[in-house]
Amino acid sequence: MASSSNLDAVIKKNAADLAKELEVERVLNAFKLNPYDILDLPITATESDIKKQYRKKSLMIHPDKFKHEKGLEAFDFLKKAEDQLSNRETRREIDMIMTHARTQVLKEILGSGYSTNIPDDDPRLTNLRPPLEQQVRAKGREILVEDELARRRKTKLAYANEGAEKAKAEADVAARKRKVEDQAKWEERREDRIKDWRDFSHKKSKKNKKDAHVLG
Known part of the structure; x- marks a missing residue:
């Protein structure tokens, strides 16, 4: 009898773990731009429905309750979805x-x-x-x-x-x-330009005088 009870417990635990694993996969595969999809709720859901569903889903796959390599990621998606639908403007x-x-x-x-x-x-x-x-x-x-x-x-x-x-x-x-x-x-x-201009003017003046002397 004890053996049968243990077997039932193992089967029940395996079934529960399978359900949690499937829920993690469901959340990860849900359309991320629609929080209703993530929480698996109709658009007619009330505020009470949203809170109850979030609590149910989050307890099911909470990293402290169920170890899964992507459990934390799925849990974060659930929380973000609940936050979005709890915000009146976003909803x-x-x-x-x-x-x-x-x-x-x-x-x-x-x-x-x-x-x-x-x-x-x-x-x-x-x-x-x-x-x-x-x-x-x-x-x-x-x-x-x-x-x-x-x-x-x-x-x-x-x-x-x-x-x-x-x-x-x-x-x-x-x-x-x-x-x-x-x-x-x-x-x-500036000083260089002034000097260059003076040198040029001086040479031009000397040339003009020289030319005038030759012509005279």
Whole structure:
């Protein structure tokens, strides 16, 4: 009997460890730009749902509870997702994108007869393949990727403009520096120029006198 109990315990532990391992892999494979995907929640989740789900998932794969080479990374993703959805402004932005995604999906499915007020349990939506939630997430993924790429292009352009402005500023500084140095050299050679001019004038004067004497 004791042997059977031990076997049951081992099987239960192995099953629990397998579930934790699968959860780590799920989090790591989730779409990182959508915190709903990371926490495995629908966009209709309440604040209470978010907190409960985060607690459940984080306790499941917490590095202190389950040793996995990428457990800490997965745990950090969960925490970031919970932070994003707990921040009203961040969640509002994500919800706007996902609402837009749902609208786009409804338009594709129902055509001109679509309405944003149609509930998910409407008969026209309950038997979809893939399910409505999955289609909305896929469309949301497309929009989020486009937004992220646009943000990166904007950041890259800003850095490029910043670099161009910096290069121009450095060129202006270098030009002013050269101008100052050239002016300083010009001033340094003033006496030499005056002497050269005097020598030239003196030689020219002597030549003119010599020529006048020959002609006379």
